[in-house]
Amino acid sequence: MNSSPSTSPKSAPHLHIPVEHATLANGLRVVVSPDHSAPVVTVGVYYQIGFRLEPRGRSGFAHLFEHMMFQGSENAGKMEHIRLINSSGGLLNGTTNYDITNYFESVPSNALERVLWLEADRMRALKVDDENLRNQRDVVKEEVRVNVMNQPYGGFPWLDLPPVAFRNWPNAHNFYGDFADLDAATLGDVQQFFRTYYAPNNAVLLIVGDADPAEAFAFAKRYFEGIPPGAAPPRADITEPPQTEERHGKVEERLGPLPAIAIGYTLPPRESEDWFAMGLVDRILHGGRAGRVYRKLVLEEQIAVEASGGADLIDTNGPTQMVTQIVHKPEFTSEGTVAVFDEIIEELQRKGVSPEELEPVKVKFRSDFYSMLETGMGSHMPRFGLMHYLACFTLYDGDPGRINTILDGFLGVTPERVQAAAKKYLVPQNRAVLVRRPVNLPPPVNPHVSVGNGGAR
Amino acid sequence: MTSSATSVSHRSAAPALAPERPVAWPKRTTRVLANGLEVVLAEARTFPRISANLYFRSGNALIAHRTPGLADMTATVVRTGTASRPSRQIEEDLRRMGASLGTHAGADSSSIAAAGLAESSAGILELIADLARNASFPEEEFERERRQRFEELRIERTTPGFLAGERFRRVLFGKHPYAVVAPTEDQVAAYTRNELVEFYRHHYVPGGSLLIVVGDFAAEAMLEKIEKIFGDWKAPQPEPPRSPEPPRQSGRRVHLVGMSGNVQTQVMVGNLAITRRDPDWYRMVLANSIYGGAFHSRLVMNIREQKGYTYSPRSGINPLRQHGYFSISAAVRNEVVAATLTEIFYEMDRMRSVAVPAEELDSARNYLTGVFSLGVATQEGLLGQLSTVYLDQLPEGYLESYRERIRALSAEDVLEAARRHFDSANAQIVVVGDREQIIDQAALFGPVTEYDASGKIVAPRPLDVMQA
Numbered sequence: 001m002n003s004s005p006s007t008s009p010k011s012a013p014h015l016h017i018p019v020e021h022a023t024l025a026n027g028l029r030v031v032v033s034p035d036h037s038a039p040v041v042t043v044g045v046y047y048q049i050g051f052r053l054e055p056r057g058r059s060g061f062a063h064l065f066e067h068m069m070f071q072g073s074e075n076a077g078k079m080e081h082i083r084l085i086n087s088s089g090g091l092l093n094g095t096t097n098y099d100i101t102n103y104f105e106s107v108p109s110n111a112l113e114r115v116l117w118l119e120a121d122r123m124r125a126l127k128v129d130d131e132n133l134r135n136q137r138d139v140v141k142e143e144v145r146v147n148v149m150n151q152p153y154g155g156f157p158w159l160d161l162p163p164v165a166f167r168n169w170p171n172a173h174n175f176y177g178d179f180a181d182l183d184a185a186t187l188g189d190v191q192q193f194f195r196t197y198y199a200p201n202n203a204v205l206l207i208v209g210d211a212d213p214a215e216a217f218a219f220a221k222r223y224f225e226g227i228p229p230g231a232a233p234p235r236a237d238i239t240e241p242p243q244t245e246e247r248h249g250k251v252e253e254r255l256g257p258l259p260a261i262a263i264g265y266t267l268p269p270r271e272s273e274d275w276f277a278m279g280l281v282d283r284i285l286h287g288g289r290a291g292r293v294y295r296k297l298v299l300e301e302q303i304a305v306e307a308s309g310g311a312d313l314i315d316t317n318g319p320t321q322m323v324t325q326i327v328h329k330p331e332f333t334s335e336g337t338v339a340v341f342d343e344i345i346e347e348l349q350r351k352g353v354s355p356e357e358l359e360p361v362k363v364k365f366r367s368d369f370y371s372m373l374e375t376g377m378g379s380h381m382p383r384f385g386l387m388h389y390l391a392c393f394t395l396y397d398g399d400p401g402r403i404n405t406i407l408d409g410f411l412g413v414t415p416e417r418v419q420a421a422a423k424k425y426l427v428p429q430n431r432a433v434l435v436r437r438p439v440n441l442p443p444p445v446n447p448h449v450s451v452g453n454g455g456a457r
Numbered sequence: 458m459t460s461s462a463t464s465v466s467h468r469s470a471a472p473a474l475a476p477e478r479p480v481a482w483p484k485r486t487t488r489v490l491a492n493g494l495e496v497v498l499a500e501a502r503t504f505p506r507i508s509a510n511l512y513f514r515s516g517n518a519l520i521a522h523r524t525p526g527l528a529d530m531t532a533t534v535v536r537t538g539t540a541s542r543p544s545r546q547i548e549e550d551l552r553r554m555g556a557s558l559g560t561h562a563g564a565d566s567s568s569i570a571a572a573g574l575a576e577s578s579a580g581i582l583e584l585i586a587d588l589a590r591n592a593s594f595p596e597e598e599f600e601r602e603r604r605q606r607f608e609e610l611r612i613e614r615t616t617p618g619f620l621a622g623e624r625f626r627r628v629l630f631g632k633h634p635y636a637v638v639a640p641t642e643d644q645v646a647a648y649t650r651n652e653l654v655e656f657y658r659h660h661y662v663p664g665g666s667l668l669i670v671v672g673d674f675a676a677e678a679m680l681e682k683i684e685k686i687f688g689d690w691k692a693p694q695p696e697p698p699r700s701p702e703p704p705r706q707s708g709r710r711v712h713l714v715g716m717s718g719n720v721q722t723q724v725m726v727g728n729l730a731i732t733r734r735d736p737d738w739y740r741m742v743l744a745n746s747i748y749g750g751a752f753h754s755r756l757v758m759n760i761r762e763q764k765g766y767t768y769s770p771r772s773g774i775n776p777l778r779q780h781g782y783f784s785i786s787a788a789v790r791n792e793v794v795a796a797t798l799t800e801i802f803y804e805m806d807r808m809r810s811v812a813v814p815a816e817e818l819d820s821a822r823n824y825l826t827g828v829f830s831l832g833v834a835t836q837e838g839l840l841g842q843l844s845t846v847y848l849d850q851l852p853e854g855y856l857e858s859y860r861e862r863i864r865a866l867s868a869e870d871v872l873e874a875a876r877r878h879f880d881s882a883n884a885q886i887v888v889v890g891d892r893e894q895i896i897d898q899a900a901l902f903g904p905v906t907e908y909d910a911s912g913k914i915v916a917p918r919p920l921d922v923m924q925a
Contacts, residue, residue, distance in 0.1 A: 037503055038834035039478035075469055079758060084471055086753035087820030089827010108827045110475040117472050124467060138765030138790075145721040146768055146788040152615045210478065226467075254718070255615040258608060288557065290548035299544065302601055305608040329608060360552040367555025367574045370504040375835050382834040 015404045017373075019390065020213045022220075026229040027201025030220045031390050031400045032213045035383065041209035042383050043115045044104035045123065046391040049197035051175040052098045052318060053236045060177010063096040064140050064185055065193050069103060070094065071132040073118075074125035078132060081118055088114055091380055096175075099317040100395065102388070106381040109210035113219050116205075120223035123203070126194050130187055137182055144176050152255040156436055157262030157325055164249030165264050165432035170238045171319050199230025204394045208387045238318040240266070246428035253438045258305065259334050260436040263341060264321035265425055267311060270396065275313065276409040277421035282311040282322050283361045284353055284418065285344070290360075292344050293324055303337050304328045314389055314406070317396040321432070334435045345426045352419030362411050369407055480830050482857060483839065486676040490684065492691055493664030497847055498679055499671045501836050506555075507672030508572035508840050511585050512848055514667075515660035518564040518634040518777075519698060524652060526640035528562035528660075530606060531653045535569065535661075536560045537598035539591040544598055547584070554580050560588070564635055565778040566848060567660065572837075575673040579682050582670075586686045589661050599650045607645050614910050617723040617889045620714050621786065624908060625725045625887045628712055629782055631704040641911075663687065664694030667847050671840040703729055703780060706883040709903035715892040716910060722794050722890030726801050727784035728880035733776045733849050739862045740874035741783075745774045747821045747871060748808050748879070749785055755804050756785065764800070766793045778849065783878055794888060795898035802902075805884070808875035812868040826860040 021031045054062040072078040085092045090107030103122075105115055148154035159176060166172040205224065207216045243266070253260065268274035285293045286309035297304040309324035328337045376385025386403070393402040486498040517528040536558060537544045551558055556573025569588050571581050613619045623638050630636035668687065670679060706728065731737055742750075749756030749772030760766045770787035789797045813821075832838045833856070846855050888899045892907070899905060907915040 035503075037481070037501075038830070039480060040831050040834045074467060076471070079753070079762060083753045083820065086751050086824045088474060089823050089825075089830065091828060091831065092752070106831050108477060108830050110477045111827075112475070113472040114474060117469070121467075121469075135762065135765045139761055139768055142721065142766070142788065142790060143768035145790065150617055150719055150721040150788065152612055257611045257615060287552060288548070290545075290552045295545070295548075298605075299601070302604070305605045327608075327612075329604075360549065363555045363574065364552045367506065370506055370574075371572070374504050374506075375837055378837075380828075380831060380838070382831060382838075 015407065017386065017403055019400050019403060020217075021394070021400050022217060024200065024221060024225045026225055026227055027199075028220075028224050028227070029204040029394055030217060031204060031206050031394055032211060032216045033206075033208045033383075033386060033390060034211055034213055035208070036210050038382065039109045039210050040106060040382050041109045041112050041207060041211050042104065042106045042381055042387050043112070043119065043208075044102055044206040044387045044391060045119045045203055046100050046102045046206070046395060047198055047203045048099065048395050049101055049202065049233070050097045050099040052170045052238055056169055057181070058185070058189070059174045059181045060140070061181070061185060061189070061193065062101060063176060064136065064182055065190060066094050066096045066101050067136040067140055068128055068132065068190055069122055069126065071128045071136060072126075073122035074127050075121045076118055077127070081122065084114065084118060090115070097315065098312070098320065100391065102391065104381070104384070104387065106384070112207070112211055112216070116219045116223050119205070120227065123198060123200060123224065124227045126191070126198070128187070128190060133185065133187055133190060137185070140177075140182060141179060148176065153253065153260055153327075153436065156251075156260055157264070157323055157434060160249070160251050160436060161262045161264050161321070161323060161432060161434050164247050164434050165266065165321055166240055166319060168238060168240050170236045171240060195230060197233050199233070200224060200227045201229040202233050204391050206387045206390055208383045208390070240319045244429055247432040249432065249434045251434065251436045253436045257438055257441070258327050258330060259438060259441060261326045261328065261334055261337060262323055262434045262436075263326075263338065263431060264323045265431045266319060266321050267313070268421075268425065270317060271409070273417065274421045274424065277413050277417040278311065278322060278425060279313050279410050280358065280361060280365070280413045280418055281348070281422055281426070282309065283365055284348065284357070286310055286324065287361060287364055292348070293341070296344050297326060297328075297337070297340060301340055303332045303340060314392050317392075330441060334437070338433060345422070348422045349419065349426060352422075353415050355415055358415055358418065365410055366407060480833065480860075484676060486680060488680060490663065490688055492688065493666070493694060494687055494690070495667045495847065496680065496683055497667070497669045497843055498674075498676045499669075499839055499843060500674060500676055501671055501839055502673045503836060505575045505673050506572060506836065507575050507578050507581065507670060507674060508570070508836050509581060509585060509668065509670040510568055510570040510840060510844060511589055512667040512669070512844065513567045513660050513662070514565065514665055514848070515695065516562045516565045516567055517637070518700070519660070520656065521634035521637040524648065525637045525644055526606075527648065527652060527656055528567050530602070530645070530648055531656045532560040532562040532567050532569075533602050533606070534594055534599050534653055535588050535592045535657065537602065538593045538595040539587045540593050541591065542587065544595070550580070550584060553577075554584075556581050556584075558584075578674055578679065579686075582682060582686050586690070590690055592657060592661075594650055594654050594657070596650055599653065603645060603648055607642055610639060610642055610645065613639060617716065617719065617721070617788070618786075620716070620910060621723040621725040621887050621889045623912070624712050624714050624889070625727065625784065625885065627912070628710075628885045628887065629703060629727070629729055630780075632701045633703040633780070634700055635703070635777055635780060659695050662692035662694055663690045664692070667844075669840055669843050669847065671836045671843065700779060706880075706885060709882070709884055709886060711886045711888065711899045711903045711905040712908065713892065713896060713899055713905055714887070714889040714908045714910060715915065716889060717891055717893075719890045720791070721788050722791050722888055722895050723786070723788050724794065724797055724801075725784060725786045725887040726798070726884050727782055728878075728884050730774060730781045730783040730878045731776070732778065732781045733845070733851060735781070737874055737877060738776075740866060740870040741774055741878055742825065743821055743863060743866050744808060744871045744874040744879070745772055745783070746825055747813055747817065748772050748804060748875075750774075751821070751824055753820065753824070755807070756801065759804060760787060760789075760797055760800050764793075764796070766790065766797050776849070783880075791890060791894040794890070794895045795901050798886065798899075798902050802881055802884075805875075805879045805881040808871070808879055809881060813871050815868070818868050818871065822863055822866065825863045829859055
């Protein structure tokens with residue numbers, strides 16, 4: 001990676017990641033970022049269809065469909081796709097997210113052409129049957145059981161909070177899907193969904209690593225350009241009606257012994273001034289053990305055993321929240337815990353943040369950003385994070401080059417803007433509070449915490 | 458019925474692989490300091506960061522016979538204060554250096570690991586040294602962490618995967634300290650600050666320990682820094698203890714951990730196997746990869762892609778320092794526990810009896826050599842590989858020759874490894890789930906012992922009740 005920092009007037013280092021991009025005749029966007037430090041390449045195809053955009057009444061379909069993309073295409077039948085990647089020395093996976101579904105593989109660079117052929121084949125002609133669908137429906141149900149139903153705190157808070165926080169179905173439904181909806185899916189639905197959303201003009205192809213850009217673009221043209229474009233897919237209306245009250249929800253915890261709380265604040269629009277400021281607010285509150293939330297709730301007051309949080313900033317393109325998650329000791333009430341959390345918020349609004357606190361937060365922000373670019377999926381897929389961000393910048397902002405400048409927006413946030421954003425967004429009528437309460441929890445016996453104003457009711 | 462999205466045919470075949478590019482091994486520098494600390498440096502200038510891990514060759518196994526989990530608790534409290542830095546200072550110093558810190562103990566080692574901006578290399582190493590040499594174990598931090606561990610344990614005891622792994626290790630290792638993966642709540646309540654300090658004093662020492670630094674730096678300058686920061690550290694090296702042998706198993710047995718109301722059953726199967734130092738290691742790596750260690754492995758294709766019993770089946774070879782074990786795990790719906798076990802054993806027996814076809818063998822070798830290249834292409838991945846080599850004291854050239862060693866293996870090698878180390882006849886079976894729904898299925902595979910989530914044996918109930 002050509003990323004040696006150069007010193008700018010403000011001494012904020014700049015990234016110089018090489019990025020080349022082009023759009024094929026059929027509308028497929030192609031982004032190449034060469035890096036010859038190791039003989040490996042990471043390839044991704046990102047389709048602009050996520051679980052929030054799936055059709056109403058078909059909860060879980062975007063994710064079920066993602067599984068179907070591994071079930072066979074015209075020239076690579078079931079198991080053939082996986083076998084060809086693995087036997088080329090590569091790893092592969094796919095994930096379904098709010099606004100995108102992605103398919104990606106990391107391989108030794110001598111397999112680049114083969115990987116592109118495979119991705120093009122399933123973009124051109126998915127070829128699956130009823131048996132594949134039944135099989136993957138079963139697999140998805142076991143996925144939901146192992147990750148949600150049979151796991152303490154399973155799905156907390158990513159499945160629990162949106163139905164409380166949001167009112168518009170695309171943002172507020174069960175993203176993994178109700179089993180009845182999964183059962184209702186037919187092969188016709190699968191092919192309809194494929195035709196609607198999996199056209200080349202609704203996707204971006206990423207090639208990151210040991211690839212010669214001229215050759216990579218030539219391969220892209222050879223294998224993808226003949227795929228006919230589709231009609232522009234319908235865009236679900238994902239806007240939220242204005243929120244005027246604090247929102248509350250309760251969920252039962254069947255297995256775990258401790259109460260858990262999630263508090264979400266809806267973020268300002270992508271890449272607005274306040275959006276960058278909230279990126280820093282998030283790190284001031286949640287940046288590990290030095291963050292204010294962990295320090296107060298876990299270290300000082302010792303109410304919680306776990307307190308962390310984060311905001312999906314670059315990854316999302318619609319209503320999304322900064323979420324704090326807290327697991328607290330049973331002798332405290334959830335109301336009292338939220339009241340102490342509120343003291344942290346009120347202090348930030350009242351006193352703001354000193355430059356002495358903000359500067360190190362920015363240093364950590366920059367370091368974490370580099371780390372994300374290099375791995376981002378454990379250490380197994382080199383430059384996965386770089387590929388992921390390039391995809392988001394291309395699909396949401398139309399400019400993969402944002403990868404080299406996005407940090408400037410965060411590092412330029414002033415203490416004044418932090419305080420202003422905290423006052424504007426960290427308010428009850430912009431938040432949702434969810435309590436996940438164990439079914440067998442005895443009532444708190446020793447509530448050290450007084451229940452103050454502003455706590456959850 | 459097959460449905461295709463387009464009617465136009467585009468028949469074509471997968472392009473052949475291009476000529477392979479060689480792996481460029483990062484520049485590596487090794488040195489043993491006068492105090493016995495072994496230093497390994499690898500330059501990897503991918504991003505302007507470094508990762509530094511300091512390992513001590515003493516972990517939870519060392520103390521499991523007396524105080525289970527003590528090494529882990531010691532590591533946890535190490536980061537909460539030194540003679541000159543209170544807890545809050547440590548956390549703020551980390552942030553200032555763009556760094557994160559982890560202090561952990563496994564069965565065989567304890568570690569202090571930090572990663573951050575290359576421009577703060579010296580500060581990051583100084584912090585690691587401070588934690589390794591001057592931890593102060595503040596009483597109130599110890600009490601807080603102890604309570605936290607206590608609550609974490611309560612959560613772990615409701616997690617099917619944790620309970621399966623815990624029971625499996627108990628069964629496989631018997632009186633050997635590897636049997637214990639976590640302390641009980643009572644044991645945590647009985648920890649004293651003094652025990653932590655004693656463990657720290659005896660085992661956080663330079664002799665026999667290992668410092669690995671990977672990232673954006675020049676080795677000579679980095680070595681100088683390390684000499685300066687760690688060179689004057691002196692402490693005696695502890696004697697490695699001897700452990701009792703794990704038990705020999707005869708026949709399959711079933712160990713059922715009951716969790717009523719569970720909608721899925723966690724299955725675990727396996728046996729004692731080998732460490733990385735065993736001559737069969739590479740053979741075993743390949744056999745495991747074909748059996749259940751990759752997406753395109755037999756077990757995944759069988760019980761996931763053909764039968765849909767489970768989302769994430771896998772097999773693994775788990776090399777601890779003294780012993781290794783082979784394990785298979787899958788979370789399956791309750792109705793197919795017996796069917797899953799049948800397939801697990803069918804695939805094990807097939808590996809033991811029929812030579813792997815040439816094409817499948819070739820695929821698996823390519824998979825392992827390719828994934829190995831991916832694994833050393835990032836700072837974190839490289840650090841992980843180096844720590845394996847140096848902690849296990851593997852032969853010089855292990856990394857550089859790994860791919861050649863894998864490529865040289867034959868179908869006969871795989872068959873031998875499976876026959877020796879896939880102990881189908883004496884495999885131990887753990888199932889965690891709703892007793893009423895799974896006990897008769899599990900009982901088809903061997904005599905059943907039942908446990909509750911705390912690990913206590915549950916008195917067997919009469920058969921007629923069970924089958925009512």
